[in-house]
Amino acid sequence: MAKDVPTSRRAVLLAIFIAFGFLFGYDMGVISGCLIMPDFIRRFGQETDGQYYLSSSRQSIIVSLLSAGGAIAQAFTSDRLGRRGSILFWSAIFTVGVAIQTGTTYSLVQLVIGRYIAGLGLLYPCTTEKTAPKAIRGTILVIYQVQIISGIFLSYLFELGSHTINNSASWRIPIGLQMVWGIILLSGMFFLPESPRHLLGTGRGDEARKVIAELNGVSEDNPLVIEIVEELDFAIRAENEGGKATWLECFSTRNALWRRTINGMMLQFIQQLNGQNFYFAGTLPALYFIETWGRRKSLLLGASGQSVCALIVAVVGHTTLASTGTPTSALTARNRAGGDVVIAFAVLQVFIYGTTWGPTPWVYLGESFPLRVRPKSIALGSATNWFWNFMLSFFSPRIVDQIGPMIMLVFFGMLVFGYIYVYFAIPETKGLTLEEVDELYRSGISPWRSVGWRPSEKHYHHEAHEKRASEFVENT
Numbered sequence: 201m202a203k204d205v206p207t208s209r210r211a212v213l214l215a216i217f218i219a220f221g222f223l224f225g226y227d228m229g230v231i232s233g234c235l236i237m238p239d240f241i242r243r244f245g246q247e248t249d250g251q252y253y254l255s256s257s258r259q260s261i262i263v264s265l266l267s268a269g270g271a272i273a274q275a276f277t278s279d280r281l282g283r284r285g286s287i288l289f290w291s292a293i294f295t296v297g298v299a300i301q302t303g304t305t306y307s308l309v310q311l312v313i314g315r316y317i318a319g320l321g322l323l324y325p326c327t328t329e330k331t332a333p334k335a336i337r338g339t340i341l342v343i344y345q346v347q348i349i350s351g352i353f354l355s356y357l358f359e360l361g362s363h364t365i366n367n368s369a370s371w372r373i374p375i376g377l378q379m380v381w382g383i384i385l386l387s388g389m390f391f392l393p394e395s396p397r398h399l400l401g402t403g404r405g406d407e408a409r410k411v412i413a414e415l416n417g418v419s420e421d422n423p424l425v426i427e428i429v430e431e432l433d434f435a436i437r438a439e440n441e442g443g444k445a446t447w448l449e450c451f452s453t454r455n456a457l458w459r460r461t462i463n464g465m466m467l468q469f470i471q472q473l474n475g476q477n478f479y480f481a482g483t484l485p486a487l488y489f490i491e492t493w494g495r496r497k498s499l500l501l502g503a504s505g506q507s508v509c510a511l512i513v514a515v516v517g518h519t520t521l522a523s524t525g526t527p528t529s530a531l532t533a534r535n536r537a538g539g540d541v542v543i544a545f546a547v548l549q550v551f552i553y554g555t556t557w558g559p560t561p562w563v564y565l566g567e568s569f570p571l572r573v574r575p576k577s578i579a580l581g582s583a584t585n586w587f588w589n590f591m592l593s594f595f596s597p598r599i600v601d602q603i604g605p606m607i608m609l610v611f612f613g614m615l616v617f618g619y620i621y622v623y624f625a626i627p628e629t630k631g632l633t634l635e636e637v638d639e640l641y642r643s644g645i646s647p648w649r650s651v652g653w654r655p656s657e658k659h660y661h662h663e664a665h666e667k668r669a670s671e672f673v674e675n676t
Contacts, residue, residue, distance in 0.1 A: 223294065223381055224322050225351025227266060230378070231315075233359035234371040235259055243368070244308045256597040258308070264593035265312045266319040282402070283395040288386060294321025295382035302376040305368075318378070319586075349554070351381075397571050400432050408432075431635060436571055450577045456641040457577070460568045463626055464581035467499075467561035470618040472588035474506060474557055474611055489555050494630035495564050496651060499622040502556025507615035509549035510608045516541045517605025524604075542605070557618075561585075567629055570638055623648060 234240045235254055244262070245254040254262075277286040297318025304310045358374045365373075393415075399408035412428050413420040451458040489498055520538025522531055561581075569577040599607050627650035629637050639655045 222347040222351040222354075223378070223385070225348030225353075226355045226381060227318065227322070227351070227378060228263075228348075229352035229355030230359065230374045231263055231266070233356065233363065233374065235262070237359075237363055237370050239366070239368050240371045243304075243306050244311060256601060260594045260597050261312055262308075262315070264590045265315040266322070282398045284389055284392065284398075285394075288389050290321040291382055291386040291389070292321070294318050295379050295386065297321060298375065298378040298382060302372055302379070321382075346559075396428070397432055397436070400429070401436050401571060405429070405433075431633075445572045445576065447576055447580075450573050450580060455570065455638055457569075457573060459625075460641060461573075461577045461580055464561075464565045464568055464577060465584040466621060467564055467626070468581050468585035469588055470614060470621065471557050471561045472585060472592055473614040474503075474510075474553070474618060490559060490563060491630065494628050494651065495560055496622060496626055496628045496647070498556045498560045499626065500619060502552055502560070503615045503619035503622065505552040506549050506557065507612050507619070509545045509552065510612040510615060512545045513542050513549070514605055514608035514612060516545075517608070521605060564626070564629065567632075567634060568637060570634070628653065 238252075241254050242252045245252045245258065277289055281289060294317075297314050297316070297320070300314030300317060301311055302314075304314065355374060358377060362370050362373045364370070393411040394407070396408040396411045396415075399405070399411065409420050409425055409429055413422065413425045416422075416424055416428075418424055449457065450461045493501070516538050520534055521542065522535045526535075565578055565581040596607065599610075625647055627640055627645065627647040629640065632640060632655075636655045640650065640653060643653070643656075645653055
């Protein structure tokens with residue numbers, strides 16, 4: 201059979217470039233730094249007795265409005281403009297939103313409107329699973345999470361250099377630099393191909409074959425190209441039966457689509473409420489673990505480890521930490537020891553999250569749906585993520601003001617729920633093609649028995665492909 205792993209570096213570069221999580225990470229990092237800059241506080245904060253400050257409510261609205269944009273709108277343009285055209289359009293929207301923020305003087309309304317518009321343009325990795333080979337698809341999708349952390353880190357470096365400026369440049373420079381990243385993505389897409397699945401779905405077969413051959417580093421008459429085209433054609437015809445897909449179809453019983461959509465949304469929901477957006481984290485080992493452990497094991501181990509850490513942070517923090525505002529000189533040995541324990545387990549929880557729950561829900565979301573409903577189902581999952589990101593960003597400062605470290609008990613409960621949900625509802629999809637995931641759900645196998653599952657037969661004319669591959673070898 202034709203080899204499944206491509207030899208073209210362009211396939212990997214394309215998938216990495218499309219999963220441009222750097223924008224989201226940079227924005228989240230840069231806005232957190234702006235909140236403590238004197239000029240920013242003076243312009244957008246409140247004044248009491250000659251002192252300017254940003255109340256928890258204003259901080260909440262400034263930070264959270266980026267996530268209120270959501271991802272639903274991108275599903276409409278993805279169908280109409282294609283994946284490449286959709287990325288071009290929303291990159292331009294993001295750049296406009298950043299320009300509105302940068303041009304703000306004293307208007308809090310203009311600032312938050314700019315962040316809302318920029319949030320509309322932030323991309324989710326919906327195209328990566330179509331361009332990456334299954335052998336490395338999980339790893340490529342993990343890079344989305346790595347890019348988020350890279351963006352956060354770089355934003356901190358820029359703000360480290362700009363925070364000493366005694367005027368609006370202290371925050372305008374790091375915020376305005378987002379236009380550079382948006383323009384890089386915008387310009388780069390002119391040199392990258394459209395998704396082969398979208399090309400075939402819109403009747404552009406010759407272009408699709410050319411793209412597939414180029415991404416796999418082979419000629420257009422290679423058996424691998426012919427096999428991929430036939431598989432995709434077969435899947436597209438099957439998926440398009442019955443007319444244009446609707447949002448309601450994402451929850452239909454056909455091929456267990458309702459289960460897949462609910463699973464995708466639930467994983468995003470649990471990811472946001474497991475305590476790590478409280479810290480913002482990510483890590484490179486996930487690039488290895490996502491393909492070695494698989495999806496289920498990563499989520500189960502992650503929920504177990506994080507729940508222990510969250511419980512320790514909550515209990516130790518509540519019983520040993522000094523109250524807010526206590527002078528350093530007044531801290532007792534018990535306070536300091538408790539602080540060390542809290543920091544240690546918070547860092548450990550950050551690490552566990554970065555290798556498991558940070559990237560894995562995005563991987564699962566990207567490889568669970570047939571082409572017919574993929575844009576809409578992925579948009580629902582992404583919108584769930586963004587909605588709960590908004591809710592957490594908006595309400596967590598208020599909750600912390602009331603209960604302090606005990607907020608970690610909320611996250612502990614969510615992690616316990618997440619473990620139970622994954623065990624009984626999430627099947628293993630590691631190593632399966634997008635078409636084989638269809639058969640997995642149709643088979644009705646219990647999720648806890650799905651590890652090691654393989655399709656009953658090779659999809660789409662296996663014998664014909666084997667014969668064609670043999671003839672190609674003989675002729676060349």
